[in-house]
Amino acid sequence: MAKDRIxxxxxxxxxxxxxxxxxxxxxxEGIAHKVGLPVEVAKVVVRDLNKPRSVDLLPGxxxxxxxxVLEDPAIxxxxxxxxxxxxxxxxxxxxxxxxxxxVTANKDLLAxxxxxxxxAAAEHGSDLFFEASVAGGIxxxxxxxxxxxxxxxxxxxxxxNGTTNFILSKMTALGAGFGEVLAEAQALGxxxxxxxxxxxxxxxxxxxxxxxxxAFNTRVTLRDVYVEGIxxxxxxxxxxxxxxxxxxxxxxxxREAGGVVEVRVHPAFIPREHxxxxxxxxxxxxxxxxxAVGDTMFxxxxxxxxxxxxxxxxxxxxxxxxxTHNVSGRIACTCFEQKPIxxxxxxxxxxxxRLAVKDKPGVLAGIASVxxxxxxxxxxxxxxxxxxxxxxxxxxxxRVQEQNLQDALCIIEGLSTVTEISNxxxxxxxxx
Amino acid sequence: MAKDRIxxxxxxxxxxxxxxxxxxxxxxEGIAHKVGLPVEVAKVVVRDLNKPRSVDLLPGxxxxxxxxVLEDPAIxxxxxxxxxxxxxxxxxxxxxxxxxxxVTANKDLLAxxxxxxxxAAAEHGSDLFFEASVAGGIxxxxxxxxxxxxxxxxxxxxxxNGTTNFILSKMTALGAGFGEVLAEAQALGxxxxxxxxxxxxxxxxxxxxxxxxxAFNTRVTLRDVYVEGIxxxxxxxxxxxxxxxxxxxxxxxxREAGGVVEVRVHPAFIPREHxxxxxxxxxxxxxxxxxAVGDTMFxxxxxxxxxxxxxxxxxxxxxxxxxTHNVSGRIACTCFEQKPIxxxxxxxxxxxxRLAVKDKPGVLAGIASVxxxxxxxxxxxxxxxxxxxxxxxxxxxxRVQEQNLQDALCIIEGLSTVTEISNxxxxxxxxx
Numbered sequence: 001m002a003k004d005r006i007x008x009x010x011x012x013x014x015x016x017x018x019x020x021x022x023x024x025x026x027x028x029e030g031i032a033h034k035v036g037l038p039v040e041v042a043k044v045v046v047r048d049l050n051k052p053r054s055v056d057l058l059p060g061x062x063x064x065x066x067x068x069v070l071e072d073p074a075i076x077x078x079x080x081x082x083x084x085x086x087x088x089x090x091x092x093x094x095x096x097x098x099x100x101x102x103v104t105a106n107k108d109l110l111a112x113x114x115x116x117x118x119x120a121a122a123e124h125g126s127d128l129f130f131e132a133s134v135a136g137g138i139x140x141x142x143x144x145x146x147x148x149x150x151x152x153x154x155x156x157x158x159x160x161n162g163t164t165n166f167i168l169s170k171m172t173a174l175g176a177g178f179g180e181v182l183a184e185a186q187a188l189g190x191x192x193x194x195x196x197x198x199x200x201x202x203x204x205x206x207x208x209x210x211x212x213x214x215a216f217n218t219r220v221t222l223r224d225v226y227v228e229g230i231x232x233x234x235x236x237x238x239x240x241x242x243x244x245x246x247x248x249x250x251x252x253x254x255r256e257a258g259g260v261v262e263v264r265v266h267p268a269f270i271p272r273e274h275x276x277x278x279x280x281x282x283x284x285x286x287x288x289x290x291x292a293v294g295d296t297m298f299x300x301x302x303x304x305x306x307x308x309x310x311x312x313x314x315x316x317x318x319x320x321x322x323x324t325h326n327v328s329g330r331i332a333c334t335c336f337e338q339k340p341i342x343x344x345x346x347x348x349x350x351x352x353x354r355l356a357v358k359d360k361p362g363v364l365a366g367i368a369s370v371x372x373x374x375x376x377x378x379x380x381x382x383x384x385x386x387x388x389x390x391x392x393x394x395x396x397x398x399r400v401q402e403q404n405l406q407d408a409l410c411i412i413e414g415l416s417t418v419t420e421i422s423n424x425x426x427x428x429x430x431x432x
Numbered sequence: 433m434a435k436d437r438i439x440x441x442x443x444x445x446x447x448x449x450x451x452x453x454x455x456x457x458x459x460x461e462g463i464a465h466k467v468g469l470p471v472e473v474a475k476v477v478v479r480d481l482n483k484p485r486s487v488d489l490l491p492g493x494x495x496x497x498x499x500x501v502l503e504d505p506a507i508x509x510x511x512x513x514x515x516x517x518x519x520x521x522x523x524x525x526x527x528x529x530x531x532x533x534x535v536t537a538n539k540d541l542l543a544x545x546x547x548x549x550x551x552a553a554a555e556h557g558s559d560l561f562f563e564a565s566v567a568g569g570i571x572x573x574x575x576x577x578x579x580x581x582x583x584x585x586x587x588x589x590x591x592x593n594g595t596t597n598f599i600l601s602k603m604t605a606l607g608a609g610f611g612e613v614l615a616e617a618q619a620l621g622x623x624x625x626x627x628x629x630x631x632x633x634x635x636x637x638x639x640x641x642x643x644x645x646x647a648f649n650t651r652v653t654l655r656d657v658y659v660e661g662i663x664x665x666x667x668x669x670x671x672x673x674x675x676x677x678x679x680x681x682x683x684x685x686x687r688e689a690g691g692v693v694e695v696r697v698h699p700a701f702i703p704r705e706h707x708x709x710x711x712x713x714x715x716x717x718x719x720x721x722x723x724a725v726g727d728t729m730f731x732x733x734x735x736x737x738x739x740x741x742x743x744x745x746x747x748x749x750x751x752x753x754x755x756t757h758n759v760s761g762r763i764a765c766t767c768f769e770q771k772p773i774x775x776x777x778x779x780x781x782x783x784x785x786r787l788a789v790k791d792k793p794g795v796l797a798g799i800a801s802v803x804x805x806x807x808x809x810x811x812x813x814x815x816x817x818x819x820x821x822x823x824x825x826x827x828x829x830x831r832v833q834e835q836n837l838q839d840a841l842c843i844i845e846g847l848s849t850v851t852e853i854s855n856x857x858x859x860x861x862x863x864x
Binding site: 019023024026027030031033034131137138139142143146147148149150151152217275278279285290291292293294295296297298299300301304306307309310311312313314316317318321325326327330331334336 | 451455456458459462463465466563569571574575578579580581582583584649710711717722723724725726727729730731732733736738739741742743744745746748749750753757758759762763766768
């Protein structure tokens with residue numbers, strides 16, 4: 001029997017869930033045109049029926065019983081916007097086993113249990129779409145899976161966490177310290193009361209794991225990602241970065257070379273002229289290099305009610321179009337290769353180093369000779385006087401294997417002339 | 433009978449055609465995985481079999497007879513990369529009438545005869561894809577048609593012509609004049625011997641017509657687009673722009689408000705902090721504002737062999753996936769509304785004006801009173817002394833209807849105190 005509508009069941013009515021209801025409602029007519037059928041929210045599962053909501057729903061739409069979405073044959077598409085691992089995972093699997101199609105914004109779940117979910121979707125020929133899980137409204141998953149599908153992707157480099165980008169942008173604009181700006185970000189709602197997942201880079205790590213999986217057609221999970229956060233970045237580092245022609249950003253970086261994948265999240269110096277350097281405040285951007293397309297960048301809001309809903313609704317429309325054409329599962333998981341992950345010690349980068357040293361003759365020579373012995377060559381050396389007996393030395397190395405740099409730093413840390421290794425930050429140039 | 437391959441016939445083996453052959457070849461294995469079948473170039477139609485080519489093809493692949501592509505039932509997908517109106521149009525229609533699917537990079541054709549082509553595709557349930565027709569490798573058509581389909585698009589604003597962006601970037605970086613930089617661009621191959629289509633804005637106009645049609649779901653053709661080129665931009669204007677905090681770019685702008693569409697190409701002052709201001713050299717970028725997603729930007733190479741081929745091959749893969757799932761024509765023309773075009777006189781903008789005036793008391797007061805009488809209010813006034821008897825006045829107006837501004841300029845041109853209206857350039861702020 002031909003369908004007369006696409007019925008959507010939503011799990012969760014927080015920020016994103018409310019946004020989805022609003023967007024489906026405000027653009028109802030255009031969406032119906034594009035799909036060929038009206039798309040309607042039939043059920044929304046919440047924990048508390050009496051909580052005030054920012055959207056009005058018809059009586060009977062809200063329910064506390066997930067079975068009304070997961071088990072009802074009338075529901076075509078299940079939209080999971082509750083977040084967290086459980087019960088989201090169980091619900092998605094139940095929906096897929098019932099032959100439903102799923103749209104999710106859940107990066108935590110995908111970055112850890114992606115394979116299990118995609119296997120279940122494939123088994124049932126169901127669509128499992130997740131554009132909203134990375135970079136909010138920016139259509140980066142579709143770009144990688146479809147428009148850029150003719151490319152061999154070389155590198156994905158992204159500002160994929162709005163909170164840390166807001167903090168670093170403010171630190172850069174105001175010359176302020178990390179703690180001060182974090183407090184402001186919390187007051188403005190840009191950072192959560194417990195900012196660990198953002199500030200320590202774990203949120204970005206989940207997103208780069210998902211992007212790397214798609215870009216390189218191989219399963220990359222959260223535990224494959226090397227992660228460093230931004231809490232150690234100081235106003236001093238930002239000042240040096242500016243003097244040297246750089247901006248500091250928290251980047252998720254994934255590269256493939258010779259069939260081996262490297263994937264990491266860490267603060268990085270990027271040249272002031274790089275398109276990512278101009279991405280400020282809570283905006284996200286993903287810079288992609290493909291063998292045919294060259295350098296591209298996708299910019300937009302990485303979070304928020306309506307931007308994230310834009311991605312979810314785009315996926316709902318894609319599911320609906322597949323349903324009306326009876327081709328669900330058409331674009332499935334693309335992890336058809338198995339590529340090893342490069343150990344972090346073998347990853348190459350340039351490094352910015354800031355050292356507090358005794359202000360005596362020969363100190364720099366001693367440090368330079370340690371680097372020389374470890375095959376670390378220096379591109380830039382700044383020596384700045386500081387207060388008291390200490391001087392500050394800032395160095396930028398040429399590209400070097402991480403392990404060689406770490407070995408050199410171990411030795412330098414032991415030098416009697418070195419008071420402290422104040423910071424070590426990787427430098428990203430235009431290399432593909 | 434199940435297919436064992438997707439056979440591609442290419443019309444034209446110039447820059448883009450050669451790129452398509454290269455990309456299909458170099459990423460053959462990954463593409464076959466994504467499609468489920470190998471994608472093979474079966475025939476390439478050229479005018480001259482003996483011309484040296486940058487790609488090697490098997491004997492028998494090259495032909496001068498278009499019927500070998502258009503009439504052979506073994507060809508599934510016809511890739512039109514010859515350019516121009518005829519015979520490209522006739523060939524595409526023949527291919528569609530034969531039930532083939534078509535991928536084209538031909539903006540000239542689409543911006544004028546789009547309706548006829550899409551009608552033919554719809555009649556036969558064929559795919560007609562054209563990602564490469566706008567902004568080379570940047571996947572902007574797919575983003576508008578699919579990922580952002582849940583949005584009501586408010587505005588599309590793009591740097592969609594690499595030649596003029598290269599020229600304006602160089603003028604800005606070097607403080608050089610238009611003619612000088614154009615000559616350099618021609619020497620480097622960034623501008624053609626006859627640069628009219630680029631420099632006068634017609635190339636950008638075709639692209640913004642295509643983007644506007646998709647963004648607003650209504651047919652917009654080349655003749656709907658108001659067009660001004662960059663030949664009148666001088667080093668002086670660029671210097672004033674910088675002083676006032678702006679950069680000059682050639683923009684294609686399309687907006688919809690109240691069911692009415694405005695669409696235009698002209699040089700514009702944009703604020704230095706705007707993401708488009710950082711798009712330099714031959715790069716393109718399209719800034720899109722949707723009611724849900726907010727501001728997004730898509731950046732990349734708008735031309736060139738491999739970037740354009742990236743878009744063409746992405747489309748070939750989409751056609752091939754539709755073929756293997758038997759759902760060709762799934763995403764058809766989306767011009768399901770008919771919206772009027774706002775006459776240029778009713779379009780609102782701010783304006784930068786540069787006037788040469790007599791260096792006498794009361795001159796500015798006289799000009800200001802003309803503007804006042806025409807409801808043009810002034811935001812910024814700079815008065816600069818120049819050589820001889822003349823002074824130069826630079827003004828920026830508040831937002832005003834184009835017609836009021838033009839009326840005021842007519843009167844001002846007639847003032848005995850005004851020697852010349854040296855330039856008039858629109859100013860684009862962050863307005864949606």
